Amino acid sequence: MRTPFRTLAAIGATSALLIGLAACSTTASSNAGDAAEEPVRFGIALPDTGNSAQYGEYFRQGFDLALEQINADGGVQGRDVELVFEDTQADPAQAPQVAQKFIDDQSILAVIGDFGTPATSAASQLYQDAGLVQFAFSASGGAVTDPGDFVFATWVSQEFEAPRLAEFASQTGESAAVFYHDTDWGQETFGYFQGGAEEAGLAEVYSTAYDPAATDFRPLLLSARDANPEVIVLISYAADGALIANQARELGIETPIVGISSIYNQQFIELAGDAAEGVETLSYFTPESEDPAVQQFISDFTTKHDVDAPNDYAIRAYDALHIVAQAANDAADLTRQGVRDSLDSGATFASVLYGDFQFDPETRRVVDAEQTPLVIRDAAFTIK
Structure with missing residues (x-):
């Protein structure tokens, strides 16, 4: 049975964040308290403008719902999650500039995005060299994760x-x-x-x-x-x-x-x-699924966004944020390296698209998953 999505980020404890920070001085205690109150920040690379802006809108729908749920469930290690959005226009020429912004901002623990393989891959080596996770949820190219062990992907390779x-x-x-x-x-x-x-x-x-x-x-x-x-x-x-x-x-x-x-x-x-x-x-998704967790997600999504059914790209964004948040919540150290290690730990992650899954240890991606044949009837995707 799939893990309920609303509980993905509610496992950790705030005390883990404070290990090693305790000190005799009042100043050290004050600094530890300040750190515990700061939000956990993830970067989002997406197209807000340009020819692919519609996909950026879908992404935001998924991120908005996931963020609301994660923070309602206690955030990550007791701290709220905050998203930092940067517009790449899904342009391979602009994606590296956005990547450098995220890399230079030490508060960013992982980056989720971009749209499509070209823009995603254009920035991958920068993220890898900087030791910052690039979580590619909308790129299906076979070589997406080749740059190295800080690049993860959830779209099944072509x-x-x-x-x-x-x-x-x-x-x-x-x-x-x-x-x-x-x-x-x-x-x-x-x-x-x-x-x-x-x-x-x-x-x-x-x-x-x-x-x-x-x-x-x-x-x-x-x-x-x-x-x-x-x-x-x-x-x-x-x-x-x-x-x-x-x-x-x-x-x-x-x-x-x-x-x-x-x-x-x-x-x-x-x-x-x-x-x-x-x-x-x-x-990988159909609104006709009988899985209770999928039906709960559909109900939550359609209620929040007043649509008939969630878009595939919104679902992918929703899954991506939940997965990265779960990895951060379970990380031994709430650092860039700690998030990477948690994603690569062999842990099981829950998703709407794939149910419970593990990343392939060699490729750091979802390597295969069951698909459902669909046909469009009366302006709707239905099971064939």
Whole structure:
């Protein structure tokens, strides 16, 4: 049974923070008291502005609920948690500058973020060299944690997810047209997808990389149509994937569409409109889950934010903050090194997406997890 999320940060005791600080002098006692009252601070790297700002909004929804719950349950080692937000625009050129800000601020015990593999990876080596945890909850690139032992990730690597997508698509058709981001993430994912497609017997009759910021995919779609695929596969984010689906239907292309898990987002349905109907994907989360802990989370989230269902990216942010807070709460020393060691201790962490899990000791990430096949029906993701 999963651990209730509201109790994740309520295990530690404030006395642990004061070990070694006791002294005979009144000054030392006063300093210890001051330290105990200071908040535990985590940095948040996210896109508040720019083309990916919508994802930053989703992240904030998840962080807001998690922060409220953690502090209501006693915070971390008896101290309130405080979040420090910095806007990267999910831009690989800006992410290192934000990383340096966090590194220079010695009060920051860990950094959670960024959005996407490119921006996340652009800052990873800086965090590693500085000995500051980078908790990458929204980056699925296979090499995300390669820079070293201060980098952790909770999105399952595309090494596992992309072949599974290929097998899933092969259940819909024997030949595929594949659209994938013309980015390091997209190209890497497509490479893993090709390996899975070969194993699943899925013929690749057309494939194209595309600029995720583009707005007209009609020429590519017409070329895909001419290849006569039985299924269209989207290695996309929600916004660009929705635009491809919409334009395909506008062109009269009725080929079934299957998308990677990153399209599991209400934004996809809103932007694709009627074209979203029948699109299939795989997800680690479904509102139809019978798990009481998941249903409690959904109730808490929808009540706080007045939405019908939580967004996948909000869930990932919520999980990330709870996990880092749990690690800090259990840390022998409430320091940057202590948080890292606690994350890497082999402990079991609770999450909405994966239930109870442990980080792989070699990669420091969630290496695999069960996904649920979903299909969009009546403007909602439902179990297929």
